[in-house]
Amino acid sequence: MIQVSTRDDCSWGEGVLVDSSVQASSNNGRLLAWREIDLDAVRHNVRRIAETCPAAQLMVVVKADGYSHGAPEVARAALAAGATYLGVATIGEALALRRAGITAPLLAWLAGPGSPYGTAIAQGIELAAYSCAQLSEIVQAAQEQGHVPRIHLKAETGMWRGGAADEWALLVAQARAHEAQGLVRVVGVWSHLACADRVDHPANDQQRDWFLRAVQVAEEAGLRPRLRHLANSAATLTRPDLHFDMVRCGLATYGVNPLSGQEAPVQLRPVVTVKARVTHVKRAPAGAGVSYGHTYRTPASTTLALVPLGYADGVPVAPLEGAPVGYRGKSVPLAGRVCMDQLVLDVGDLQVQPGDVVTLLGPGRDGEHRAEDWAALSGRSSYEILTGLGRPRVPAIYVNDE
Known part of the structure; x- marks a missing residue:
């Protein structure tokens, strides 16, 4: 069962509250991005x-x-x-x-x-x-x-x-x-x-x-x-x-391993999963420069998907280019620099549509990175990754509340 936190500014979701009888998988479509806790x-x-x-x-x-x-x-x-x-x-x-x-x-x-x-x-x-x-x-x-x-x-x-x-x-x-x-x-x-x-x-x-x-x-x-x-x-x-x-x-x-260079001796389960809805999809030719600085160029003709999350929402800026984002159990790479409030995915020939859900961070079940992975790639600590995610545009949804 789920509830949306009323302590966050849910302006992107128009202040939507989800009834506790609604399952998390059917989260209200007006939310563009959210954190499942x-x-x-x-x-x-x-x-x-x-x-x-x-x-x-x-x-x-x-x-x-x-x-x-x-x-x-x-x-x-x-x-x-x-x-x-x-x-x-x-x-x-x-x-x-x-x-x-x-x-x-x-x-x-x-x-x-x-x-x-x-x-x-x-x-x-x-x-x-x-x-x-x-x-x-x-x-x-x-x-x-x-x-x-x-x-x-x-x-x-x-x-x-x-x-x-x-x-x-x-x-x-x-x-x-x-x-x-x-x-x-x-x-x-x-x-x-x-x-x-x-x-x-x-x-x-x-x-x-x-x-x-x-x-x-x-x-x-x-x-x-x-x-x-x-x-x-x-x-x-x-x-x-x-x-x-x-x-x-x-x-x-x-649910984050606190040890450097070795696995935790007990099984820990990540608590937060960050999800967002694709807002725009388009085809791009081979060699297209994507996002600021054209640091990423498409290796072949491909489909690009726009996701409304960026560094203002706690997503690390660099060097995450190519990092995996989860889409229906598959990993798709991040294409180009993370922007303030959006990022781009190279989804290849997958049939992605606006409104589809992607997973930016979580336990890895959908092909996404864990917090430890984000930390390692970005040169930040896991603490910084977690605490940076509590932003107003990404409200918290609580699942498995008793």
Whole structure:
């Protein structure tokens, strides 16, 4: 069963909503392009991930609107499949989940001076603290609200992004003093891995050692955090020694292999499929230059099909020329440069008609590329590919919703 997200600007589809009794294969013809989000694939991936870390809690990361898949929808599916925590970057993202009716434990880890800590604390949102100054601001906001905030202290372990470094001993001592006064509850100590996608990278062991030392310093200060968490998707699938009390999985949840140079050890199902309708078809002679710069010339007389998707919709510009696009189980090549809002396919002698559906990205069943393939060809990361797809002209349709 399907539904079209009403959170997207569906201007190309004239705001069309598809009744939940309509099957995805008969998506309303007024949509020129759309993303099918398979929530059963989310549930499958969460279950497979959880099997790799049976002793740890599983946080599913739904920041950036669930990597553009829809944070509330992914969150509900993940929780139904056994996830116990949700993670987002900003307080705004966390508050949006609360407004959507999601009451599960939720950590927001990216904030700065003047952030709405009090509003977050009142909504039961757990917060990260990177410094003494930030912790003090959180405590002040909590006192104004009359609540005790749940805090995850972040230690610097070698990524040199967010997290306390030289200030760590002072931060844990301050947190312990606040905790003794009943002003905060420190529930977590955490950090983030820089090179976990490369399983044998020496930084992984080094960060583990630094993390364990940070935990030891916290415990020596009198803290007893019940959640030590370091592992991302890649480490969750390959490094059980880094699971600790909780793991945080983003990319694997969405069915994309988080490892570099090797297959994932569990079967992951891609969640998003990007489809569009052909809008124009014409014959072209051999040697015809196609799209800007004439970087592609037809090798023989052929049929060209116009597809209303481009780089403004998240399709990588280069070097995708010749990349396969799926059409009824066959792979047809992309011809010439991707434009802002359209691209051209060389479909040979296939009997393609305006209105026919092609698949730009998905699990590969229709002859299309997966997100990992797009990333490899374009020189971008899989994260960038996924998060770049959440554009207004390509609304989300949710399939297999329960």
